[in-house]
Amino acid sequence: MAPQITLYFLQASRCIRTAWQLHELNLDYELKFSPRVGGLAPPDFKKEAGGGLGKFPAIVDNGVTITESGNIAEYLCDTYDTAHRLLPPLGDPKRYAVLQWVHAAEATFALHGIAVLYARWHQKSGSVEETEAGLSKNVLNDLDFLTVELDKSPGKFLFGDELTVADIQVHFSVAFVLARQLGLQGRRFERLERYLRDCEGTESYKAAVEKTGHEM
Incomplete structure (x- = not known):
């Protein structure tokens, strides 16, 4: 029997969250994969995935997008x-x-990190470095807060030693910010690096990467 769920997966994106959760829940799914073309999602793939804005991830479950x-x-x-x-x-x-x-x-961690990225990509005049330094305050506050909360946890994840959907969602945002050095101002976050390793060490995450070919 064909899987009921279809995952539309754009490379180098948040889609790894959904794939990871599907594996964690032991749900079979059909993978529809596309690389980026010129840094963007191909128009035909956006149209196939549906969802109005053509953003990813998208799933279709029992005919519902x-x-x-x-x-x-x-x-x-x-x-x-x-x-x-x-x-x-x-x-x-x-x-x-x-x-x-x-x-x-998304509303805090990714938002503040992507603001830095967009400044690098799109700022037409003035000092990008000064803009990034100003934007970095939010990024650093976010990462410091997450560090404190992880230190309060009785285990390696946000709510102990058992994975929750909180970790599945937060992981990508933090990994993206650290990998792209978005607003870090030269700082290292060793506690968060360890947290990412713990997330990526789960069997469900490794299975999701293997099936999808996810790359940061």
């Missing part, structure tokens, strides 16, 4: 994670603590 990595993460948990391993059930206060990180992964 779902986009936005955080939205997909919550959907997969609510639909398939019947044991609530990755996200507690509705009404459990811990659910909203986990979802705080799911949303912060």
Whole structure:
């Protein structure tokens, strides 16, 4: 029987989050993969994936297209994670603590990092270095906050030694910021580097990378 879920995966993107979660939940899926062309998603691939803006990841489950990595993460948990391993059930206060990180992964960590990247790419006049130095304040505050929260955790992940959807979402944003040196101002974040290694050491993450060919 063909897999019910199809994942549209654009290389070098947030799509690894969804693939990782699918493997963590032991869900079979059909992979539709595309490299970037000139740094962008090919128009035909965007059209095939659907979802209006043509952004990735996108999944199709039983004929329904779902986009936005955080939205997909919550959907997969609510639909398939019947044991609530990755996200507690509705009404459990811990659910909203986990979802705080799911949303912060994009609305805070990625947002502040990408602001630096866009300054490097698109600023037409003035000092890019001065702009980046100003933007870096948010990035450094984010990373310092995450370091403190990880140090509070009783285990190697945000909520202990058991992976949650919070880790699946936050991992990519932090890995992207560190890999691209976005606003780091020469600082090292050894605790966060260890956190990334712990995430990437999970069998589900390694399986997702192997199947998708994900590269940062």
